[in-house]
Amino acid sequence: MRAITEAHEVGRASVDALAEAINRLGLAEGVVAVDERGPKRDLLAALAEKFPKARFVPASGLLRNIRAVKMPDEIERITEALRITENGLRAAFAAFSEGVSEKDVQNAFERAVTAEGGRTGFCLVRFGKGLALGQVPASPDIKLGANDFAFFDVGIKYRGYRSDIGRLVSFGEPSDELRFLFDASRSGQQTAIDMMRPGVVAKDVFEAAVQAVRDAGIPSYKRQHVGHGIGIEYYDLPVLTPNARTVLEPGMVFEVETPYYRLGVGGSFIEDTVVVTEAGPSIITTLSRDLTVL
Structure with a gap:
């Protein structure tokens, strides 16, 4: 067959x-x-x-x-899509100024992606407390203020393959609370990435990541997953869930994420592309994984 x-x-x-x-x-x-x-x-x-x-x-x-295990040429195409996405985010960051709207920033991202031959699949941009609202379209009426922050969850299509990346950006010096939430979220993500080696069971990655965020100061932290495969679909297999018994193999490509949402505050978000190799995890995202301050 x-x-x-x-x-x-x-x-x-x-x-x-x-x-x-x-x-x-x-x-x-x-x-x-x-x-x-x-x-x-x-x-x-x-x-x-x-x-x-x-x-x-x-x-x-x-x-x-x-499709859960990618061939080298597939990983190359995913990487190409990711590079275009990162350039789109750089263009979006460059559009930041006081009074710019969420929609303005989204447009800057999409123009940059289109200029490189990509096609936007989704572009979630939320300012400040709106981060906690989740997947809500960018608004032309919500404006960036001084010492505000923004959440990005974006993905594109290029040569048949997908990208997906998430970032948190502070416009001005971030508050102590924002830094704390970001550090806790990234702690969970980094724990997951460090575990992503051949032979590791997916559910163990999930459990370790969630526990790391709790240990970092958010004891109520809960998630349905902390990552998913990517390729010709945005949600390829495998998925890092509490019940996933998939054994990780070289060639699997994941989007690893540990977002946190808190109503009235906003939250934190970081998502990166990771390839499982014989030697361990390889992060193929090149955009800074720090809390970006503009």
Whole structure:
């Protein structure tokens, strides 16, 4: 059984294009695994009509598990997407000035990404206390004030692969509370990263990361996950959850994050891309992981 198609690509590749690939691979009478998810719900039936001697098997779970370990060229594409994203964030930081809006900053990010051939997948920008509101669109009415801070959770698409990165930026000297929350959050993230070696079980990474944030001064800290795979989807497998028994392998690529949200205050956020290698974790993000002060 040979997997040749992913349903999330069907929006760009017609059934005719998939049929051409099946013919080219000599699978017109073979067994073909297909990711059945996506907008074209009759994909399997349409392929079966074109190839009555072939058998098409729904295999989204199988394909997602195969994709959990990346090939070197896939890691290269993820890295390329990440570099464009980092440049977009630098452009967003450069747009900071008193009175600029969340939407203005988002626009600066998206223009920079587009200029390098990327396409924004999501761009969450929140100022100050709005960080605790989560995934709310950037507003043209919320303005940056002196000694304010901003949260970024952004991702793009480039050459079929995704990026995802999170940062906390202070506009002026940060408060002691903001530094404390950031340090606690990053403590958990760094603990998770340090553990990400071949043979380690995903749930153990989760437990250690959450406990590290609690030990750093936020005893009530809770999370559903502290990281997820990335590749041709923003949420590839594996995911670092309390019940995940996946054993980490070289070639797995994760977005590692330990955000914290507190109503009335804001919170903290940091997210980085990590590749599991034979020698241990490799952080491929190059943007500073410190609390950025502008």
